[in-house]
Amino acid sequence: MADESYDVLVVGGGIVGLATARALVGERPGLRVAVLEKEAVPASHQTGRNSGVIHSGIYYRPGSLKARYAVRGAAELVRFCREHGLPHEVTGKTIVATAPAELPRLAALAERGRANGLRVEELTPARLREREPAVAGLRALWVASTGICDFAEVARCYARLAAERGAELRTGHEVTGIARRRDAVTVRLATGRELRCAVLVNCAGLYGDRIARLAGDDPGVRIVPFRGEYYELAEHRRGLVRGLVYPVPDPAFPFLGVHLTRGIHGDVHVGPNAVPALAREGYDWRTVRLADLADTVAFPGTWRLARRHWRSEVGELHRSLSKPAFLRAVRRLLPAVRAEDLVRAGAGVRAQAVDRHGALLDDFAFAGFDPADPRSPRRTVHVLNAPSPAATASLPIGAEVARRALAALDAGGR
Template sequence: MRASGHDFDCDVLVVGGGIVGLSTAYALSRSAPGTGVTVLEKEQGPARHQTGRNSGVIHSGIYYRPGSLKARFAVRGAAEMVKFCAEYGIAHEVTGKLIVATDRDELPRLHALVQRGRENGIPVRELGPAQIGEYEPEVRGLAAIHVATTGICDYGAVAAQLATASGAEVRYGEEVTAVDRRPWGVAVRTRSGTVVRARVLVNCAGLHCDRVARLAGDDPGMRIVPFRGEYYDLARPGLVRGLVYPVPDPAFPFLGVHLTRGIGGGVHVGPNAVPALAREGYSWSAVRPLELAGTLGWPGSWHIARRHWRYGAGELRRSVSKRAFTSAVRRLLPAVTEGDLRPAPAGVRAQAVLRDGTLADDFLIREAPRTVHVLNAPSPAATASLPIGREVARRALTALSPSRPRAAR
């Protein structure tokens, strides 16, 4: 396979048909009309993994370090996502949410979130125990904050609309197996034997982004370590009016077991965070030995295990014991019973881990010759997908050589 300097199939080739890849294609069509864009997605439709397997929350941006990409893009993206859904008739609702402290040790962290929210320009209201009941009669806590800008939507429908509105050529069932990058462009081969030639490659491969980066000849300096989030559905959804979260541990990029009323009226409970035994390991029985060996062979995985084994043990216990999971939920919602929790489809978080075991906290976008890699974009990436897409598109357009004619469309 050899890239040609004379015959391109497109100007920008996007690998990955999740919400970030499709937002990038959408941004390219709006910021540079006439740019030829092709999206390759290995599944038979869009949003089959992280995008389509989350709780559907439009995050406010309250959790993220002021000035970080996550903070700026989530705050901006939340407003844009509501507008996008309204424009295209996609089911959504601005519900607000409660973040509830159930233990005195959590109160300092709750107060820190109030300050962080204000620094990020997010309206936050502090609540006492009686005021919690005004929002959520069945929820108990010592204190809480109400975040008015949080909402919910159908991210699968958003991704499908982005695919249509972008005008890009979206090819499903095309898994990238080889990348040939030359001074004049990039050629990609898929498992079906298809070869696509482009002037610039954008890697939005999510759970497989580090693999695609290595195929391109780049050392991403990180590995995706997959964490499975297990959910239940609440059999008595009337126990919860909206969205209820615990106070998160700032040492981890996970938000803890929470309760989320979805667009359809049901209530998701979860997720926890346990190591997945495959990149797409949605159950304990889903094991891919080569992928697991890659995770275990990455030094960062062992650093995480040594530093955070107590936290991990608690998550594993909640995975194998419904009673333990129920106990975690009862801290927020005392009325819930084991019988109220019905197993629901799991999701997998594509968490970038550095060699020293650091969990990448912010979105991670890196550039190489004729290539842009999105290397860490888990939650709140769906919320922030429109600003992320614009940022990635900006970098891709910068990489396009102005001296070459655009690809034929």
């Protein structure tokens, strides 16, 4: 017999899980909801270890969930921060072409942004110097709707608002087993306790694929962790960067490249690179977990991904292990920066879903109960791929996951 019963249990106390809990109790007052977080505090991993950028949505394929949710989510998030007194600023973002070969990609990016409903301004070198005097480039784009905030504070606010409506946040609750039956789902914790729910929602981020498998669902993907390593500008050199400065992304590589980000608390982050992490919580090269590594290596998609992107990844590894190589990458945008200006900062791990063919999922992905498919699992909803810009898009993602969970609850009955 389970110790306690709920209508919905949400696994994962990051920003997506907390946004989902808030949406659930906001949509249906009186619903019995608990969020299970294995760490002592929420927002300990992806949510609390990113650059704090409220993304505009310019990079994403028109019509995709990422494009739609980022554009909508950015506007909603700014309103949310304003309403709840959370630190934020709409800074705008400069995307800079530093070589002639990047100019066609910059023009295509401008068209993509406009297709996504964004206001995009093209900058000449003179206009670029007006905005960012220390940044070098041939041409640039200005995207006014990009901003910055503290996503950990946003997540804590979601948790507080959900709690005010009756949801529970249970930290130190690591899920080790899931048994799905016709009438309910039983969740076993590392402490040996069991909780029962009508619907299980998986927002476990770095462990999303594992939670899906524990629930008896085949996610069809594996989370392959990539570590993003940052430097920051020394305090006396922060004036080199006024706002947010990004390179033109390389379409052959799925990450944005080294960029310059002025944070909401005044620091200026430089990075990240993107290197394979040797553990799902591998925030440095010293952290190795053999179970995580074996899980990654045993997945066929990992090897197909490596064959596809090995040249780009060699460059990322070089920049990880060599500060001079990292400095050269930074100087493409910021020629005045010196080695002594760069101070090691924190790192984050991106929960990137990879399919069996070695393709990185380029959109948000959900699985489990689907109201449009009567054959779908009735008591589980999974968020399988929600890397950046998931924090920006947390409000619409939370609303969508809550919609699926409530539909599953109604379909399965109480």
